Amino acid sequence: MAVYKIAVLKGDGIGPEIVNSALRVLKRLGELSGVSFEFEEGLIGGIAIDQKGEPLPQETLELCLKADAVLLGAVGGPKWDNLPTSKRPEKGLLQIRKALDLYANLRPAKVYEPLISASPLKEEVARGTDFIVIRELTGDVYYGEPRGIFIENGKRVGINTMKYTEDEIRRVVKKAFEVALKRRKKLTSVDKSNVLEVSGLWRDIVEEEKKNYPDVEVEHLYVDNCAMQIVRRPSSFDVIVTGNIFGDILSDEAAVITGSLGMLPSASLGEKYALYEPVHGSAPDIAGKGIANPIATILSTAMMLRYSFNLERLASAIERAVELTLQKGYRTPDIYSEGCIKVGTEQMTDAIINSLEEIWEGL
Ligand SMILES: NC(=O)c1ccc[n+]([C@@H]2O[C@H](COP(=O)([O-])OP(=O)(O)OC[C@H]3O[C@@H](n4cnc5c(N)ncnc54)[C@H](O)[C@@H]3O)[C@@H](O)[C@H]2O)c1
Ligand SMILES: CC(C)[C@H](C(=O)O)[C@@H](O)C(=O)O
Numbered sequence: 547m548a549v550y551k552i553a554v555l556k557g558d559g560i561g562p563e564i565v566n567s568a569l570r571v572l573k574r575l576g577e578l579s580g581v582s583f584e585f586e587e588g589l590i591g592g593i594a595i596d597q598k599g600e601p602l603p604q605e606t607l608e609l610c611l612k613a614d615a616v617l618l619g620a621v622g623g624p625k626w627d628n629l630p631t632s633k634r635p636e637k638g639l640l641q642i643r644k645a646l647d648l649y650a651n652l653r654p655a656k657v658y659e660p661l662i663s664a665s666p667l668k669e670e671v672a673r674g675t676d677f678i679v680i681r682e683l684t685g686d687v688y689y690g691e692p693r694g695i696f697i698e699n700g701k702r703v704g705i706n707t708m709k710y711t712e713d714e715i716r717r718v719v720k721k722a723f724e725v726a727l728k729r730r731k732k733l734t735s736v737d738k739s740n741v742l743e744v745s746g747l748w749r750d751i752v753e754e755e756k757k758n759y760p761d762v763e764v765e766h767l768y769v770d771n772c773a774m775q776i777v778r779r780p781s782s783f784d785v786i787v788t789g790n791i792f793g794d795i796l797s798d799e800a801a802v803i804t805g806s807l808g809m810l811p812s813a814s815l816g817e818k819y820a821l822y823e824p825v826h827g828s829a830p831d832i833a834g835k836g837i838a839n840p841i842a843t844i845l846s847t848a849m850m851l852r853y854s855f856n857l858e859r860l861a862s863a864i865e866r867a868v869e870l871t872l873q874k875g876y877r878t879p880d881i882y883s884e885g886c887i888k889v890g891t892e893q894m895t896d897a898i899i900n901s902l903e904e905i906w907e908g909l
């Protein structure tokens with residue numbers, strides 16, 4: 547029987563709390579299914595700065611390079627907010643994404659029927675929403691050079707560079723077409739090509755690749771319009787593909803229409819490596835209180851089982867267990883509405899494990 551080696555990077559803030567929940571679910575699933583998971587922990591983010599002097603220590607990178615997949619919590623927090631961007635915890639996240647060449651970040655946004663009243667949108671607008679944002683993750687202003695604060699005419703000027711090569715765009719666009727083929731075959735490409743040359747190139751490449759995927763319907767939207775359409779007609783989207791910075795912003799927007807940022811999982815995929823993490827951050831405002839919603843991280847492990855280990859039955863068992871738990875009425879405070887059972891992180895995890903056991907018996 548194969549043993550799946552998972553590098554576990556808990557990070558900062560609520561990171562350790564939500565990752566511990568996800569590990570409990572995975573361990574129980576391992577016992578039920580007979581599949582073996584092996585976990586090895588590494589430091590990333592603020593805790594790595596404090597203990598090793600840098601946000602991505604070499605030993606953490608090596609651990610990830612030899613693992614079958616990486617599970618990450620979140621990084622960052624007020625303690626490190628005064629550091630320059632090049633030394634902050636978030637830098638560790640950018641470094642690991644680049645080092646593992648994780649160019650396609652899949653962020654599925656699904657409105658679960660039991661949570662419909664937690665969505666800030668009207669029920670009839672939110673209902674049926676089920677789309678995925680595919681965010682390019684290793685290019686754009688996040689990595690473009692030159693960058694920095696310079697002096698021009700005796701005054702400070704801040705510079706970042708939006709840059710994409712043709713190949714960087716093409717590989718993520720192809721990935722998005724492939725994902726669309728397995729879904730409802732509708733692709734929305736998001737750019738700002740009315741203003742930006744980078745976006746003009748992006749749009750040209752989508753048009754070129756479209757010829758190879760005649761079954762996929764393609765729509766182009768400017769990012770400002772897309773931000774508006776996501777709250778106006780979310781259920782009309784299937785796959786959204788976009789660059790790194792637009793995808794960062796649109797995916798938080800997509801998250802909240804599902805009821806909470808605490809609901810959205812993600813998979814960051816390259817050709818060789820993969821990393822799974824919730825879309826949300828380290829939530830310093832609720833860290834240590836035992837109330838963080840662990841669902842985004844638990845659903846991220848389902849994505850790991852599906853994309854890295856090809857264990858579809860186990861992945862859908864986790865997804866169904868989450869859905870059943872929501873149907874039973876369990877809610878962390880971020881998704882609570884009247885008449886439901888308000889629980890903390892640990893109790894939510896217990897409830898999901900109970901649902902998993904029930905589902906497993908019926909499988
Ligand atoms: N992938 C990552 O590691 C990642 C992602 C985003 C932000 N960050 C970092 O996290 C820190 C805080 O950033 P922020 O406050 O802008 O964003 P955030 O995502 O941490 O929090 C935004 C809001 O959502 C809530 N929230 C987030 N996750 C939740 C969960 N699981 N359950 C319940 N509520 C949840 C928080 O309490 C907060 O009110 C910053 O340092 C930021 O750079 C890290
Ligand atoms: C923390 C930050 C660097 C990160 C990003 O911008 O990619 C986060 O917002 C995310 O969405 O994963």
Ligand SMILES: [Mg+2]
Pocket residue numbers: 794795798825
């Ligand atoms: Mg973000």
